[in-house]
Amino acid sequence: MTAKFNRRDFLGTAAGAGLIALHPFSARAAGNQAHLRIMETTDLHVHVFPYDYYSDRPVDTVGLARTTAHINAIRAEATNSMLVDNGDFLQGNPMGDYIAYERGMKEGDLHPIIAAMNTVGFDASTLGNHEFNYGLDFLMKALAKADFPVVSANVVKEMAANPRGDKTLLPPYVILDREVTDGAGQTHTIKVGLIGFVPPQIMNWDRRHLEGNVNARDIVEAARAHVPEMKEKGADIIIALSHSGIGSAEYTPGMENASVPLAAVDGIDALMTGHSHLVFPSPTFAGYAAVDAEKGLIHGKPATMGGYWGSHLGVIDLMLEKDGDEWRVVTNAVETRPIYKRNEDRSITALVESDQRVLDSVAQEHEATLAYVRRAVGKTDAPLYSYFALVADDPSVQIVSIAQEWYVEQMLKGTEYEGLPILSAAAPFKAGGRGGPDYYTDVAVGDVAIKNVADLYLYPNTARAVLVTGQQVKDWLERSAGIFNQIEPGKADQVLLNPSFPSYNFDVIDGVEYEIDLSQPSKYDTKGALINPDANRIVNLTFNGAPLDLAAKFVIATNNYRAGGGGDFPGADGSTIILTAPDTNRDVIVRYIVEQGTISPSADANWKFAAMPGTSVLFDTGPKAAAYADKVKGVKIAPAGDGPDGFARFRIDL
Structure with missing residues (x-):
């Protein structure tokens, strides 16, 4: 008797499974194909x-x-x-x-x-x-x-x-x-x-x-x-x-x-x-x-x-x-x-x-x-923490900036841009927010392992450098300053931070000194659109001790996200890139630490809030911040009780 197979029986056999797995090109190839x-x-x-x-x-x-x-x-x-x-x-x-x-x-x-x-x-x-x-x-x-x-x-x-x-x-x-x-x-x-x-x-x-x-x-x-x-x-x-x-x-x-x-x-x-x-x-x-x-x-x-x-x-x-x-x-x-x-x-x-x-x-x-990444590649003589990265110059951001500047200077040697002043832009990535009250960088004094670099730099971005004018430097900082609410002079305990503004868009630029006047409205909205053309939150902006020349040329070391237009920053839309580097920013930081042996990442307070007598603001951060509150340069910070959802509240006297 001859066995008969229906379609379902055929597809269930090993031979049928083998045939159906073939790519259509293989299945329909002719004798000369x-x-x-x-x-x-x-x-x-x-x-x-x-x-x-x-x-x-x-x-x-x-x-x-x-x-x-x-x-x-x-x-x-x-x-x-x-x-x-x-x-x-x-x-x-x-x-x-x-x-x-x-x-x-x-x-x-x-x-x-x-x-x-x-x-x-x-x-x-x-x-x-x-x-x-x-x-x-x-x-x-x-x-x-x-x-x-x-x-x-x-x-x-x-x-x-x-x-x-x-x-x-x-x-x-x-x-x-x-x-x-x-x-x-x-x-x-x-x-x-x-x-x-x-x-x-x-x-x-x-x-x-x-x-x-x-x-x-x-x-x-x-x-x-x-x-x-x-x-x-x-x-x-x-x-x-x-x-x-x-x-x-x-x-x-x-x-x-x-x-x-x-x-x-x-x-x-x-x-x-x-x-x-x-x-x-x-x-x-x-x-x-x-x-x-x-x-x-x-x-x-x-x-x-x-x-x-x-x-x-x-x-x-x-x-x-x-x-x-x-x-x-x-x-x-x-x-x-x-x-x-x-x-x-x-x-x-x-x-x-x-x-x-x-x-x-x-x-x-x-x-x-695994043993290598868990072992120290260098040391830090100051703690690396980000609890106050949104309200004061911060060591965890500082070390990223320093490493970026060090790297870009090497990469521009022998190019037409060698000798131009190099600034460095970096933002805090682990700064609480939706990440919760423990979502902060906190590396103690002593050994720094490669895996600690992930705390300093979360993303696999690659290093970039852009060529900008002094005016674009100022506007870049104006865009960053949009993280702060407008503050009324002479009023106590106002909320400082705009919760809809992501911390990774709060760039601090090292190499210049500046103050942020919180009495001014933000020049840009949270998406980077110009909303107050006449606003000037960035005041007393200087370079090497003199007022910044708005027509001068500067190189800013940054990452591919920012340089390519991420965050819609003035001077960073992809057209100003002069260095597309082959290395990730994390690799740059590791190399810098290895070369230095011991890093000294204490913040230099190159930025601060402009004085506003009789005024104070409140912000929330991780409860472990209390151990560092009296060590922050350029700002008076004091505990102000508990914040919501496990956060701690602090007060800044402006």
């Missing part, structure tokens, strides 16, 4: 475990071990697949610093991120700008143990008249023979060319490591030279590993974010992008010239960007068709697969579990990193 699926990770920054070493806790938002779950699934879905990494894998979290600064790299050592990538099974990678942070010797020792080729076309040891003649630090490209299975089940050998690029700005960002050792060519210039050469050598398809963001379509030499002009280079079939820590395709890039942000196309060619720290896997599906002796792309599809989702209540739901093999490959280094 093959489906090739190319997966991308980018900007891993040594994140293997789903762990935040700064806060010393597991998280569901990072980690190659999590991304590998998607890689495994996709390898099962596609008849033919490849996995590439797009750079910035070697530096970026405390595990990377532990290896570089503590364990070191000797000949034959296996770096943990390389161990993890070998375990996952990458086909190739390129270099990102952060690969150079620890120097060329460290980089080459780390790469020596990679089971996959690493390519970079525009980092050059000896530069020729034509890029084809350059002696590059690494091979500019690789052509891999890969067997693919067509729709009829026949196997073919296809030559896949992979070429890599890094922003030429590495020569500024890591000048101390690179100057005199290598040079960096323009990305598009290098591509125009090497891509035809790859075709001559038989590459059937060419994938650009572009550690460069998606930016302007207008080509200018030396572009940092050159992926759009790069896509226009004839012969490139698809692009893996990165560097920007964003996701593509996504609405973020809607309206960009030559970019289809919905389909994931740049100049009509498929492209992806897989987030950062393992947050997403970028995936490009290519349907290839054999035409004579050549293969060509006839259609494509692009997607990204996240490892988590953010819920409406801001909680996180993990979408995948970690691959245990990947965790096991770096388990020893993970434990060593």
